Amino acid sequence: MRQGLKMILGLVPELKQKLLVVLLGKIIETIIGAVPLVVLIAIMTALFKGTATTETIIFYSGIMLVCALLYWGTTFVSLRISWPLGTLLSTRMRLLIGEHIRKLPMGWFQGRSTGASLNSLVSDEMQMIQMIPSYILPSLVPVFFIPAALLLFLPWLDWRLSLMLVAVIPPAILFFVRGQKAHAKGFNGRSKSLARMTSDTLEYIQGMEALKAFQHVGSGFKRLDSSMRQFHKDSLKSIIPGITPGFAFLTCLDLGTPLVLTGATLFYLEGSLSLETFLIFILLAPRIHDPLRQLLGASGMYRFAEPGLVAVKEILEQKPLPEPHIEKAPEGHEIKFKNATFSYHDRKILDNVSFTVPEGKITALVGPSGAGKTTITNLIARFWNVDSGTISIGGRDVKQIPQKILMDNLSMVFQDVYLFNDTIYNNIAFGAPEAGREEIINAAKTAYCHEFIMGLPEGYDTIVGERGDRLSGGERQRISIARAILKDAPVILLDEATASVDPENEALIQAALAGLVQSKTLLIIAHRLSTITSADQIIVLDGKGGIAETGNHQTLMQSEGLYKRFWKSREKAESWSIKEKSK
Numbered sequence: 001m002r003q004g005l006k007m008i009l010g011l012v013p014e015l016k017q018k019l020l021v022v023l024l025g026k027i028i029e030t031i032i033g034a035v036p037l038v039v040l041i042a043i044m045t046a047l048f049k050g051t052a053t054t055e056t057i058i059f060y061s062g063i064m065l066v067c068a069l070l071y072w073g074t075t076f077v078s079l080r081i082s083w084p085l086g087t088l089l090s091t092r093m094r095l096l097i098g099e100h101i102r103k104l105p106m107g108w109f110q111g112r113s114t115g116a117s118l119n120s121l122v123s124d125e126m127q128m129i130q131m132i133p134s135y136i137l138p139s140l141v142p143v144f145f146i147p148a149a150l151l152l153f154l155p156w157l158d159w160r161l162s163l164m165l166v167a168v169i170p171p172a173i174l175f176f177v178r179g180q181k182a183h184a185k186g187f188n189g190r191s192k193s194l195a196r197m198t199s200d201t202l203e204y205i206q207g208m209e210a211l212k213a214f215q216h217v218g219s220g221f222k223r224l225d226s227s228m229r230q231f232h233k234d235s236l237k238s239i240i241p242g243i244t245p246g247f248a249f250l251t252c253l254d255l256g257t258p259l260v261l262t263g264a265t266l267f268y269l270e271g272s273l274s275l276e277t278f279l280i281f282i283l284l285a286p287r288i289h290d291p292l293r294q295l296l297g298a299s300g301m302y303r304f305a306e307p308g309l310v311a312v313k314e315i316l317e318q319k320p321l322p323e324p325h326i327e328k329a330p331e332g333h334e335i336k337f338k339n340a341t342f343s344y345h346d347r348k349i350l351d352n353v354s355f356t357v358p359e360g361k362i363t364a365l366v367g368p369s370g371a372g373k374t375t376i377t378n379l380i381a382r383f384w385n386v387d388s389g390t391i392s393i394g395g396r397d398v399k400q401i402p403q404k405i406l407m408d409n410l411s412m413v414f415q416d417v418y419l420f421n422d423t424i425y426n427n428i429a430f431g432a433p434e435a436g437r438e439e440i441i442n443a444a445k446t447a448y449c450h451e452f453i454m455g456l457p458e459g460y461d462t463i464v465g466e467r468g469d470r471l472s473g474g475e476r477q478r479i480s481i482a483r484a485i486l487k488d489a490p491v492i493l494l495d496e497a498t499a500s501v502d503p504e505n506e507a508l509i510q511a512a513l514a515g516l517v518q519s520k521t522l523l524i525i526a527h528r529l530s531t532i533t534s535a536d537q538i539i540v541l542d543g544k545g546g547i548a549e550t551g552n553h554q555t556l557m558q559s560e561g562l563y564k565r566f567w568k569s570r571e572k573a574e575s576w577s578i579k580e581k582s583k
């Protein structure tokens with residue numbers, strides 16, 4: 001727990017002072033809570049000594065009443081201070097995670113079920129983490145404070161009974177530590193299967209359309225069912241081994257009072273203990289052992305919070321793509337790949353590739369599926385770094401261009417358009433948050449969106465739904481083009497849609513693109529024959545990590561290379577599909 005606390009305070013330093021105030025408040029609350037006990041002892045002493053009068057009893061009762069009122073007051077105030085600390089911590093941690101993953105290479109987001117783990121971290125696990133300053137730490141104050149305070153005072157009354165009081169604590173602590181170790185082992189597995197279950201649940205929900213279309217809902221559910229069962233098993237594994245030592249811990253503490261009672265009775269009978277001290281010990285023994293029982297609850301809660309802390313630490317330890325020491329903005333917008341080599345893990349995708357995308361021209365990337373076209377656009381945006389060689393924009397190595405400047409220079413229009421569950425207005429404004437309403441509407445007009453937007457019941461204020469699912473594919477694509485138009489970046493990386501949209505939408509998308517690409521450097525992953533033929537330059541990837549040919553449509557058709565073969569097969573397919581349609 002010490003390490004967890006150190007980490008929390010390291011990440012959110014302003015928590016330190018606030019936490020000290022909370023702990024101090026809890027100490028005051030504990031002291032006030034203990035005063036009635038002292039008053040009780042004073043009343044008993046007065047009764048035994050025969051000095052009790054009606055006035056003293058009324059006086060003591062008055063003190064007890066005031067203490068009760070003060071106790072409620074301090075409890076209320078410390079709750080008011082401690083609960084916001086949890087939300088402060090979780091909010092700051094979520095922001096830190098958000099800020100950090102923004103700088104991580106795309107590679108980190110892929111391959112593992114990062115989305116689901118992050119989702120479970122920032123929602124479920126963060127709720128447990130926020131219990132640390134709100135509840136777990138404050139609840140530990142009485143655990144240590146009450147026994148320590150009482151043990152300072154009781155040995156003066158009778159050291160033998162005081163020894164008996166503490167005798168049960170060491171074995172109890174031993175069992176406690178054993179229980180904690182047993183829990184710790186199991187909790188690792190539990191948090192892994194929780195992440196898997198969250199990932200499978202998300203996949204099951206998000207993939208429902210495909211599962212239904214291909215009648216795989218049953219098998220999809222089987223997978224989810226198996227991960228839920230695994231989570232159930234791992235949850236039991238994390239709890240059951242700790243039950244016996246936990247039970248032994250409580251039993252040891254429970255033995256404390258009977259032990260003291262036996263000792264006190266024996267000492268009283270042999271005459272070495274006064275009745276007054278006898279009663280004080282019997283009264284106070286549970287006040288030493290009961291707070292220690294809370295250790296179990298607090299540490300149990302901490303166990304649930306710990307995997308979240310480990311996950312936060314792992315994320316924050318991920319190294320972001322290094323930012324350049326000397327910031328250099330590109331001078332111009334020609335893109336140059338020079339002997340670039342890149343692999344995903346061990347799989348080489350680009351092998352010593354060199355080519356130039358001239359400024360202000362249209363360059364089409366063509367080649368077999370999986371040849372690395374998308375990878376090339378992602379490397380330009382520096383979602384990854386090349387393994388060797390360089391990629392430069394305007395004569396500057398992309399590694400030397402700060403991420404912000406690089407992104408300001410690029411607009412990426414993907415096939416798979418991501419729209420946020422927000423208004424159409426905000427989804428377009430995403431391209432340039434500082435843009436005014438007029439600019440946004442102009443961008444929408446140039447992207448041929450304005451008309452369909454105005455046809456919607458709430459116009460620009462219409463919420464697009466999760467991932468934009470209240471709009472058609474063509475409409476989503478045009479909104480993403482409007483975004484790019486608004487951003488007005490000099491370089492555009494465009495992945496042309498392969499999925500066929502209806503002819504009207506297709507024409508509108510083409511018109512929207514024409515509005516976007518005017519006098520820009522455009523690198524387009526081209527699928528349409530008309531785009532390819534009109535490109536200034538065509539780069540043909542060979543599908544083996546290299547470039548087969550470069551040229552324009554005319555020059556490439558003159559050589560008997562891959563492009564010509566590719567073109568012929570595309571033409572055949574195209575004429576075949578036209579014939580099919582006209583039947």
Ligand code: ADP
Nearest residue numbers: 110111344349368369370371372373374375376
């Ligand atoms: P293209 O756009 O030409 O179809 P891509 O650039 O998308 O090809 O992918 C090239 C190859 O790299 C493909 O075989 C693909 O499976 C693989 N690939 C793409 N992204 C990743 C990734 N994040 N991790 C591992 N392999 C990947």
